[in-house]
Amino acid sequence: MNYFIILTSLMKILGVIFLIILPMVSYSVYAERRVSALIQDRLGPNRVGPAGLFQPVADAVKFLLKEDFTPAHVNTFYYWLAPCLAMVPAIATIAVVPFGSTLLGVPMVIADINVGVLYVFAIASLGVYGIVIAGWSSNSKYPFLGGVRSSSQMISYELSLGLAVIPIFLLVGQLRLTEIVRYQIEHGWMIAPFIGDWLNVQKWLLAIPMFVSFCVFTVAIFAETNRLPFDLPEAETELVGGYHTEYGSMKFALFFLGEYAAMITGSALIVTLFLGGWHLPIPSWNGGFHWTYITGDAEGWRGIAGGLFNIATFFGKVAMLLLVFIWVRWTLPRFRYDQLMRLGWVFFFEIALVNIFLAALMIAYFPA
Amino acid sequence: MPALLFWTFAAMTLVFGAAVVLNRNPIASALSLVLSFLGLAALFMGLDAFFIGIIQVLVYAGAVMVLFLFIIMLFDLRAEERRRINRVAVVGGSAVSLALFVQICLVVAELRGSHDQFPALPATRTDDVRDIGLLLFNNFNLPFQIIGVLVLVATIGVIVLSKRELR
Secondary structure (H helix, E strand, O other), X not given: OOHHHHHHHHHHHHHHHXXXXXXXXXXXXXXXXXXXXHHOOOOOOOOOOHHHOOHHHHHHHHHHHOOOOOOOOOOHHHHHHHHHHHHXXXXXXXXXXXXXXXXXXXXXXXXXXXXXXXXXXXXHHHOHHHHHHHHHHXXXXXXXXXXXXXXXXXXXXXXXXXXXXXXXXXXXXXXXXXHHHHHHHHHOEOOEOOOOOXXXXXXXXXXXXXXXXXXXXXXXXXXXXOOOOOOHHHOHHHHOOHHHOOOOHHHHHHHHHHHHHHHHHHHHHHHHHHOOOOOOOEEEEOOOEEEEOOOOOOOHHHHHHHHHHHHHHHHHXXXXXXHHHHHHXXXXXXXXXXXXXXXXXXXXXXXXXXXXXXXXXHHHHOOO | OOHHHHHHHHHHHHHHHHHHHHOOOHXXXXXXXXXXXXXXXXXXXXXXXXXXXXXXXXXXXXHHHHHHHHHHHOOOHHHHHHOOXXXXXXHHHHHHHHHHHHHHHHHHHHOXXXXXXXXOOOOOOOOHHHHHHHHHHHOOHHHHHHHHHHHHHHHHHHHHHHHHHHO
């Protein structure tokens, strides 16, 4: 075994989780509260630190210091297990997502495996267990209803999630996520192929099914992460708090963090598949128009700066998508449960199927 | 795959496989089955068969077992936990499974290839997704299509049957 690979992998895992994902989770909670306040013409949390920036720290301390209460009527072992199961899959999916080019010659992806996106779907499909077990082990009717709703909702939307990405793989011919990013560096983003021979009409025609895929995939990610307008498992107006009604203190916080971590990994996936991943071509004029790429390949400090710039680009794109998640949440009302199911099975499933057919036709008869 | 990891995941698969049968609580059984599947998936990946390992997780642990849980949760589990163990069934069941195990061992011992050592995995990883896809769509295209039609027929049949009951 190569110790260099083990050491760098370990550093990448620790760095991504503790330096990027967890701070991002706590600050997306803060952003959620501030943006919702902005949308509703309120102030939001602005007391702790400048503009309320230390609010996540105060919240974490509050969650940790609260009494860790376990109700008497719950199934204790599973009641404790559920919050962990909600958190782990959300973070584990980030392992295959390339979040940067290279830094000091080390590729910025934790595990570059050839089944890439299938791995993401497999781990994400395990995320439902946390919610289902929480609902069942609480031995109380509202959490139970939340758990049952969540299991059927996740299974329904996993279908459109899986079908929506097939046009991309028809085009790229690979499941490996680094290959998909490489394709987009050469040909432009999936939904906007402006790089290379960008006047080619067929390339832009092909971008239409990609855009449909992008829409279906994004909606399915909303449903998979239980975000409004699809947060039926925890609809407060009907189910009190849904599957986490009986939870308090840090155990509740883990569900909360799990939801935001799932949002971040979902956004990371959307960015990788449709929005060009970690690269950001900069338009420049040097004896004719061309795109300038920044990578981590250069010598010395330029390489390090380039690598860091790519990582920042990736998580910048993710942060933009997180803002969209928040924006949608505070703009749209919640769907009814039967509407949600109808939407998933009658509309998105069919749209995704027809879209695959269209994309296959275009790739076969009008190759770009 | 290092031997330590192999033994860990093999033990995980077997222990939780046994737990499926030994647990009194059906939910605990179902979750043990999920863990057993995960161990099996890890063993597949140790053989560089990433596609099969991931499909194992995606289809069995992620979809089939969620549906199982969904159904089990709708039952009254207390009745199941209170039920007494039927001694005759336990002894009979153990005898049958032991007989099956002995038979399998005897058959495997007779096989020609079972005494040879397995060849080592190739040093460079093959792209198993591409290989499986090429094989499936070039050599076995017709059986693949037929299976698709069969699954479609089964799906439509289930919908027709359940709709008739509703009316």
